[in-house]
Amino acid sequence: MSSDSPTLSQLEAQRRLFDYWAIVYQRTWKGSVITSFLAPLLYVLALGVILGGFIEADPATLEGASSYLAFVVPGLIAAHAMQIAVFETTYPVMGMIKWHRVYESMLATPLRIVDLITSTLLFVLFRLVTTCAVFMLALAPFGVFATWWGALLAFVAQVLVGMAFGALVLAITAGLQNEQGFAVIFRLGMVPLMLFSGAFFPVSNLGPVMEWVARLTPLWHGVNLSRMFALDTVDWALVALHVVVLAALTVLGWACAVRRLTRRLEK
Amino acid sequence: MIQARDLRKSFGSVEAVRGIDLDVPRGEAFGFLGPNGAGKSSTMRMVAAVSPPTSGTLRILGLDPLTDGPQIRARLGVCPQEDTLDPELNVRDNLVVYGRYFGIPRSEVRDRADELLEFVQLTEKAKARVEALSGGMKRRLTIARSLINKPDLLLLDEPTTGLDPQARHVLWDRLFRLKQQGVTLVLTTHYMDEAEQLCDRLVVMDKGLIVAEGAPLELIRAHSTREVAELRFGVTETHQELVGRVADLGERVEALPDRLLVYCQDGEEVIAKVHERGLQPAAVLVRRSTLEDVFLRLTGRTLVD
Numbered sequence: 001m002s003s004d005s006p007t008l009s010q011l012e013a014q015r016r017l018f019d020y021w022a023i024v025y026q027r028t029w030k031g032s033v034i035t036s037f038l039a040p041l042l043y044v045l046a047l048g049v050i051l052g053g054f055i056e057a058d059p060a061t062l063e064g065a066s067s068y069l070a071f072v073v074p075g076l077i078a079a080h081a082m083q084i085a086v087f088e089t090t091y092p093v094m095g096m097i098k099w100h101r102v103y104e105s106m107l108a109t110p111l112r113i114v115d116l117i118t119s120t121l122l123f124v125l126f127r128l129v130t131t132c133a134v135f136m137l138a139l140a141p142f143g144v145f146a147t148w149w150g151a152l153l154a155f156v157a158q159v160l161v162g163m164a165f166g167a168l169v170l171a172i173t174a175g176l177q178n179e180q181g182f183a184v185i186f187r188l189g190m191v192p193l194m195l196f197s198g199a200f201f202p203v204s205n206l207g208p209v210m211e212w213v214a215r216l217t218p219l220w221h222g223v224n225l226s227r228m229f230a231l232d233t234v235d236w237a238l239v240a241l242h243v244v245v246l247a248a249l250t251v252l253g254w255a256c257a258v259r260r261l262t263r264r265l266e267k
Numbered sequence: 268m269i270q271a272r273d274l275r276k277s278f279g280s281v282e283a284v285r286g287i288d289l290d291v292p293r294g295e296a297f298g299f300l301g302p303n304g305a306g307k308s309s310t311m312r313m314v315a316a317v318s319p320p321t322s323g324t325l326r327i328l329g330l331d332p333l334t335d336g337p338q339i340r341a342r343l344g345v346c347p348q349e350d351t352l353d354p355e356l357n358v359r360d361n362l363v364v365y366g367r368y369f370g371i372p373r374s375e376v377r378d379r380a381d382e383l384l385e386f387v388q389l390t391e392k393a394k395a396r397v398e399a400l401s402g403g404m405k406r407r408l409t410i411a412r413s414l415i416n417k418p419d420l421l422l423l424d425e426p427t428t429g430l431d432p433q434a435r436h437v438l439w440d441r442l443f444r445l446k447q448q449g450v451t452l453v454l455t456t457h458y459m460d461e462a463e464q465l466c467d468r469l470v471v472m473d474k475g476l477i478v479a480e481g482a483p484l485e486l487i488r489a490h491s492t493r494e495v496a497e498l499r500f501g502v503t504e505t506h507q508e509l510v511g512r513v514a515d516l517g518e519r520v521e522a523l524p525d526r527l528l529v530y531c532q533d534g535e536e537v538i539a540k541v542h543e544r545g546l547q548p549a550a551v552l553v554r555r556s557t558l559e560d561v562f563l564r565l566t567g568r569t570l571v572d
Binding site: 008012016017018019020023027100101102104105106107108109110111112265266267 | 278315317318319336337338340341343345347349351352353354355356360363364365367368369370373412416
């Protein structure tokens with residue numbers, strides 16, 4: 001057995017966990033098609049195309065976008081990435097901790113808590129990459145992206161903001177006693193962020209105080225990063241700030257998740 | 268296989284295991300007996316290298332669980348008290364996926380999964396969802412899963428709790444075969460018949476301590492008498508009041524609400540003497556002492572939870 005090596009490398013641990021996630025995805029992909037791909041496209045149609053048809057704004061008030069559709073798409077996908085990540089790290093993770101005790105069964109094997117957290121986040125990464133990629137490709141014919149490389153970097157930005165939320169919410173879930181806390185995450189966390197972090201309208205419309213509150217939220221960093229790349233209005237200093245913030249939140253969430261799950265399961 | 272010295276485990280201010288010594292050699296079937304809350308499961312979790320001891324020394328397979336957890340767990344089979352099967356995976360996938368956690372190559376793990384399904388008589392259920400299985404089937408599947416890595420040491424926490432008699436006997440049969448194959452078994456139970464059937468040696472735990480240790484027959488010899496005479500009297504007399512009249516007939520007399528238990532060497536002789544004294548029990552029964560007598564003697568009849 002390859003378990004003879006004294007320490008299990010992270011890579012080897014992830015290789016061993018791959019089959020589990022492959023089966024999980026085989027089992028769930030059909031159910032996720034609607035929430036992952038169809039719902040966001042309906043959003044684009046309703047908000048971007050139809051509602052956007054009523055909006056005739058000066059590009060200057062839309063952060064340089066030539067149309068409302070071009071404005072809303074990069075923000076909407078970033079917000080959608082957040083949603084995907086939050087869904088994947090709430091109920092399914094509580095199931096693995098508490099209801100089906102899948103984590104517990106994994107910990108009876110050579111795997112360690114850090115391996116489980118990393119593999120859960122790698123699955124979130126996979127879900128983000130596939131969902132955002134399909135979304136971006138579906139919207140490419142609408143001419144909403146200024147350049148192909150900008151679209152590619154916008155896609156990376158969306159995945160990055162998703163990972164930041166995935167890691168942070170995983171850390172929260174790891175310590176929650178039951179699923180009641182999820183209502184708070186959804187209603188007081190995700191929904192206000194989605195509405196007021198610049199996905200649907202420029203945060204400058206919020207008034208000076210609320211604008212700065214919005215600029216402090218993780219979602220705004222992702223929305224703005226995604227939009228700057230999509231519209232080719234890149235400010236590289238701001239890019240660096242956004243990337244550092246989102247990457248730092250991801251690492252922080254990962255570390256907290258490991259710590260909280262250890263405290264919970266390694267009693 | 269297992270060596271513990273002054274092993275302790277605390278959860279906050281609660282001391283679940285309060286200093287126990289253990290030595291389990293290779294090939295032995297070793298049992299932990301004890302009421303709920305005696306510290307059996309806490310001990311098992313420490314032995315399974317998933318719960319760090321609060322103090323004391325513990326060596327599993329010669330390794331320290333604090334530093335060598337993954338290597339120890341690679342050679343253990345664990346059958347937890349509550350099933351941790353993935354209810355949304357089918358029966359065979361539960362085994363295959365679990366085997367992969369040990370780094371067993373895919374083709375090999377599939378072969379082993381099929382062999383183990385055969386061993387626990389679940390071959391026809393291979394494609395069934397776990398949710399559709401009965402309690403006994405789930406337990407058998409959990410045992411099959413715990414064997415996927417061909418463990419040197421198999422830990423079973425209350426393997427037959429909640430099962431019907433048929434399912435228990437099938438399980439015992441499988442465990443007995445494993446024992447014959449030389450697998451070291453460590454199990455917790457509060458079924459005395461299970462302990463007598465399966466264990467070469469056992470310890471009785473109570474309130475976090477080991478209160479007795481030995482082979483089942485040794486324990487009966489040390490802590491109980493050869494026979495027990497059970498005397499049931501009519502409802503007019505309370506059994507407690509009669510204790511004094513038979514106390515000298517056995518080594519010990521215990522009054523229960525519905526009967527008197529006289530612990531003695533020869534039950535028939537006791538009953539003859541009872542009749543000589545003019546007592547008229549409505550029903551009598553002579554039986555051999557069991558592990559259950561030992562258990563109740565050592566841990567009391569009071570409910571703990």
